[in-house]
Amino acid sequence: MLIEAANRLNIQVNVLDAAASPAKQISAHDGHIEGSFKDAAAVKALAQASDVVTVEIEHVDTHMLEEVASEVIVEPSWKTLRTIKDKYAQKHYLKEHGVDVADSIDLEGKGVDGLKEVGATYGYPYMLKSKTEAYDGRGNFVVKSEADVEAAFEALGQRPLYAERWADFRIELAVMVVKTKDGVLTFPTVETVHEDSICKLTYAPPRNVSEKTAQRAQDLAKKAIGAFEGKGVFGVEMFLLKDDSLLINEIAPRPHNSGHYTIEACPISQYDAHLRAILDLPISQASLRLREPSIMLNILGGQTPDSHVQVANKALESPNASVHLYGKGDARPGRKMGHITVTAPTLAAAEREMQPLIDFVDSQKGKAPEPRKELGSSTKGEPLVAVIMGSDSDLPVLKAGLQILEKLDIPFTTRITSAHRTPDWLREFSKAAASTSLKVIIGAAGGAAHLPGMCASWTTLPVIGLPVKATHMDGWDSLVSMTQMPRGEPVATVGINNSTNAALLAVRILGASDLxxxxxxxxxxxxxxxxxxxxxxxxxxxxxxxxxxxxxx
The missing domain is CATH 1.20.5 (Single alpha-helices involved in coiled-coils or other helix-helix interfaces)
Structure with a gap:
C-alpha cells in the first residue's frame, strides 16, 4: 500500500523482504533487497541503496539502524523505534512525558511469585504482556484470577514480561498521527472493534462518541507522538474508559491497520501522508479530513486456503465496497489476508451495507449472525431526523409528516422538549445533536413557538420550523414567530400544520448528500x-x- 502511494508520485521504494513478497509483486525494479529485516547486513545494503529508510514494523534491528543513520535518513528515528518496540519502555516514556497510560509493573526475573504479587497489588483481572515481539494479541495473557497465574507463566514465562492494571474501557479508539518537519497533524478519531485481540472493524467516525471526546482523543494522540523523535505516520490506540477518561494503550511507529480506511475515506491515505512526512513534501490538516463515513473490515484467514477469496468475491456484490487483497498466497486461520472498506453518506448506511459481509465472515468461523435492526421507522436504524415538539398535543399535526418519513425509509426519532417548561433539556438535546447520527431537526410548536428558534441557536444542524395551529390566532402567531428569527439564527419555516412539507424538506436536505x-x-x-x-x-x-x-x- 505504501508502494501504491509512491508509484503515483514516481518515487522508487526499495524493499527489504523475502522474494515475491506482496510489496515486490507490484514494484518491478532491481533495487529490492532479499532477506530479513532483522539481518544487519541486509539492513545496511538497503540503506546504501536508498535516500531515506523507513519501517513497515517496529521489530527491526535498531542497533543497525543507529549505525546506518550516519549515512542515510532514518524515519522515524531509531531512538523512537527502540523505545516503542519495548512496550514497557514505551509506557514508561509516555508517563514521563505526562501522557496518561495504564499503571504497569516490571516482572523480569520475578517468576510466578511476581505474577501473584501483581494480583495482590492491582487485583484481578490484569494484563500480562511481553515487552517485545508482541503483536495482534500474541504475547498477551489476561490473568483473570490467581488460578490463571501458572498458565499465564507457562504461556509467556520465557519472554521479558510486565503487567498492566486492567483498563475498564467502554470503547477502543484509534488516531493516526502524522509528524512532519513543521508539526503534528491527525487523521480523524475512529472506533476499533477487536476479536481475539486482532482488529476486526474500524468505524469512522466512532459510534456514540461525541465530537468533544473525539477531539480529546486527537489531542492526546498528538501529545503522545509529539514526545518522540522523527517523522512519519504513527498509529495511536487508546481506551475510552467508562468515566469518559482516555488512556493510551499502544503506539505503532508506522502506518497501522486502524488507518486503512483512509485510502478511500480521506483525501490522502495514511500511506500518502507517511511518504509526504518522511520526504518533507507538502501536507495539510485539511487533506486528512474524513470525506465520507466509512467502515473497514479485516479479511482474516478462515478454515480453507481460499477463504479470503470467497470474502472478496462476496464484497464485489456490494456497490460501495473497496476490496484489498494483499497477495499473501493461501490463507491460514487468523492471518491478515486483506481488508474491505465501505463508504457511504452516513455511518448507518455504511453499517447496513457492511453487515452482510460481517455475517459472511462470521459464518466462515461457524458463528451465527447477530440480529440487526432494519431501516424504516423511529425505532429502526440510527435516526437521521429528529422531530421535536413542545407538547404531545402537537403529535396529531405531525402524523402526516411522520408517515412520509416512514414511507421514504428515513429513520427518525420523536421527542417532547418544551422551550419554556423544559429549557435545560432542550438546550442539552440541541447542543448534543450534531455529535450524533442526526442530520436535520424538525421543531413543531404553537403559540409563541420559540422551540425551533431556541434549538437553532444551540446547534449547527439545519432546523425546520413547523407552526402549529393553537386555540388562538389560528397559528399566525406561531408562523410569524418562527419566520422572524434574528440574523445569524435561521429557521426554515413551512406552512401552518403542514408537517408533510416539513418532512419532505428534511428529506431533500438529506438527499443533497445521499443519492x-x-x-x-x-x-x-x-x-x-x-x-x-x-x-x-x-x-x-x-x-x-x-x-x-x-x-x-
Missing part, C-alpha cells in the same frame, strides 16, 4: 404525478358532477 435518499424521493414524487394524472382523467371522462359525488361532496 439513495434522493432516488427514493424521486420515485415518490413520480407516484404523486401518476395520481394527479389519474384524477385528471377521471374528471375529464366522468364530468365534474359525478366526480364531486365520488368525493362525497
Amino acid at each position: 439513495a435518499v434522493r432516488e427514493r424521493l424521486r420515485v415518490w414524487m413520480e407516484g404523486n404525478e401518476v395520481e394527479v394524472l389519474r384524477k385528471d382523467k377521471a374528471l375529464l371522462e366522468d364530468g365534474w358532477e359525478v366526480y364531486l359525488q365520488s368525493m362525497g361532496k
